Amino acid sequence: MTATPVRRDTTATGTMPPRARPGRGGIGRTHDRWWTPWLFLVPALAIVVVFILFPFANTLALSATDATLLKPGQFVGADNFVRLWHDDRFRTAMTNSLLYVVCVVPVMVAAPLVLAALANGTTRILGFLRTAYYLPVVMSSVIVGLIWTNLLDSRGLVNQVLDWLGVISEPVPFLSGRWLTLLSAMVVTIWTGLGYYMVIYLAALANIDPALYDAASVDGAGPIRQFLHVTVPGVRTTSALIGLFSSVSAFRVFGEVYILTGGTGGVGGQNITITMLIQQEGTGLQAETGYAGAISVVMFVVLGLLLAGQLWFQRRGGSR
Amino acid sequence: MSRTQKTLRYLVLLAFFLLLAGPLLWQLSLSFKGAGDDLYAQPPQVIPADPTTGNYTGVLDRLPVLLYVLNSGIVALLVVAGNIAGATLAGFALARLRFRFRCLVTGLFVVALLVPIESIIIAQFLLVRSTGLADTLLGVALPTCVAALNVLLMRNGFQVIPAELEEAARIDGAGVWRRFWHVCVPQVRGVMTVVAIFSFVGAWNDFLWPLIVLSSEENYTLTLGLNRLRGTFYSDPRLIAAGTIIALLPILAVFALLQRYFFRGLEAGGIKG
Known part of the structure; x- marks a missing residue:
């Protein structure tokens, strides 16, 4: 590489070696001064280092101290983690968040694919339906939570309809009781995610060779068999990816549960999730930031394990 | 069939x-x-x-919804501007300039992408608090005003531009800045739009971070203000309904106007978990 300082990059005159292939690893110069690329990088790099990487390192450090919001705290080794192990709130939160993953992810992988297969097509009405299906995706979890608080209320629309149909004799208390509230929150999460994952599946469907459907049809396969034997294998990679993304976001759930329980996490914190626990322990005047840091580290590790586990599972399953 | x-x-x-x-x-x-x-x-x-329309006037009378909208708008504007500028500049450098540590820097952005925000949010808050930005809109916007994901998206966008295009400009004597601004940026407008839309939606809908950073009501963003709807109007679902519809209008307008970009963004692999 030549390093002759020529002139300012911004001026128009002066010739440059024409051989260079920027970004492709060829030999040649893309700029004159060594610091030019860093000028381009500074804003993004500064934000990411200061607001993501540094807090990440700091979280690790905090987790080994007894810091509170008001004092820096001292090194206490693994005390926070021992305390976590015996903390009922932590156990509840972990159970709820993991249950969320176990229940929500299979639905997120399967249902949007059915939806995508049915809504795939070029007609106007299908286009309209796809847009309508996507609507919940652009809404904030707070709005979604409020809408469903209305719907699931003991006198809300869901109970009204069930009552009108004669399915129930007295209102179902969707928003009280540990399991029913958790189930309601899961339904809300799924409601928000269906359209999102449908769009991703639609893109995958476009990559399936139409000749496969023709061949299946010649062999006498009906729509359901075509779906099972052509569509499902054809989008396998996408399904794996959606499994990955939806499990990470299910474990991180916050807004829906927060709003449905009115910000409390349910009676005695029975509906609390890991993110809610971090928020409750780490903010406010009594905040124990060191302890919240330890919960954060556990959350990070569990998410890492979830990812690793899924990748391992997919390798073994033989999908690429 | x-x-x-x-x-x-x-x-x-x-x-x-x-x-x-x-x-x-x-x-x-x-x-x-x-x-x-x-x-x-x-x-x-x-x-x-x-x-x-009494429910709408009822909500507007009792909660400063327009102030919340304004606050959310300010945060969203900062985040969108920061992401477009920051991610485009950095994406260009990573894709089209060669320098020492380029791989390392790209790796840093990938690592940052993988860190779940919830697991560092307390440390982020301590940082924002120590800089005196707690309870300010700037404090809400700063941590997300250049997202690693967007940097990598822009990098991919810049990478697919044919090298010949830039080379022609170089032969004509164009410096780095001119090649960036006049040759490459016009080629990635689509990706920039996707980055803008997803940053807007993310900033507009965010709840956890503003909840942690903001404490005084006059700084509340729309999601925090809406959270108060439930407490204030618990007994009247009509008022809650009116409030959610008011809050939905801006985001639905953006969605209606830029619909094709929403879908294109997802298909381009811009998956946000």
Whole structure:
């Protein structure tokens, strides 16, 4: 590489070696001064280092101290983690968040694919339906939570309809009781995610060779068999990816549960999730930031394990 | 496909439509129902019998919704501007300039992408607090004003530009800045739009971070203000409904105007977990 300082990059005159292939690893110069690329990088790099990487390192450090919001705290080794192990709130939160993953992810992988297969097509009405299906995706979890608080209320629309149909004799208390509230929150999460994952599946469907459907049809396969034997294998990679993304976001759930329980996490914190626990322990005047840091580290590790586990599972399953 | 199969297909599609769009339509109907409406009629009534806009004025009178909208708008503007500028500049350098540590820097952005925000949020808050930005809109916007994901998206966008294009400009003597601004940026407008839209939606809808950073009510963003709806109007679902509809209007307008980019962004691999 030549390093002759020529002139300012911004001026128009002066010739440059024409051989260079920027970004492709060829030999040649893309700029004159060594610091030019860093000028381009500074804003993004500064934000990411200061607001993501540094807090990440700091979280690790905090987790080994007894810091509170008001004092820096001292090194206490693994005390926070021992305390976590015996903390009922932590156990509840972990159970709820993991249950969320176990229940929500299979639905997120399967249902949007059915939806995508049915809504795939070029007609106007299908286009309209796809847009309508996507609507919940652009809404904030707070709005979604409020809408469903209305719907699931003991006198809300869901109970009204069930009552009108004669399915129930007295209102179902969707928003009280540990399991029913958790189930309601899961339904809300799924409601928000269906359209999102449908769009991703639609893109995958476009990559399936139409000749496969023709061949299946010649062999006498009906729509359901075509779906099972052509569509499902054809989008396998996408399904794996959606499994990955939806499990990470299910474990991180916050807004829906927060709003449905009115910000409390349910009676005695029975509906609390890991993110809610971090928020409750780490903010406010009594905040124990060191302890919240330890919960954060556990959350990070569990998410890492979830990812690793899924990748391992997919390798073994033989999908690429 | 036979006739019955086709009918069945559209019945299922209709069921999904009712399931996904129905709650919104019900909320809309609820927000216009007046005092003369029986909210709990059997069967449920969709068309208000006593239509009124009183619920909307009621919400606007009692909560400073427009202030919340303004605050959310300021945060969203900062985040969108920061992401477009920061991610485009950095993406260009990573894709089209060669320098020492380029791989390392790219790796840093990938690592940052993988860190779940919830697990560092307390440390982020301590940082923002120590810089005196707690309870400010700038404090809400700063941590997300250049997202690693967007940097990598822009990098991919810049990478697919044919090298010949830039080379031609170089032969004509164009420096780095000119090649960036006049040759490369016009080629990645589509990706920039996607980055802008997703940053906007992310900033507009974010709840956890503003909840942690903001404490005084006059700084509340829309999501925090809405959170108060439930406490304030718990007894009247019509007012809650009106509030959610007001809050939905801006985001629905953006969605309606830029619909194709929403779908294109997802298909381009811009998956956000």
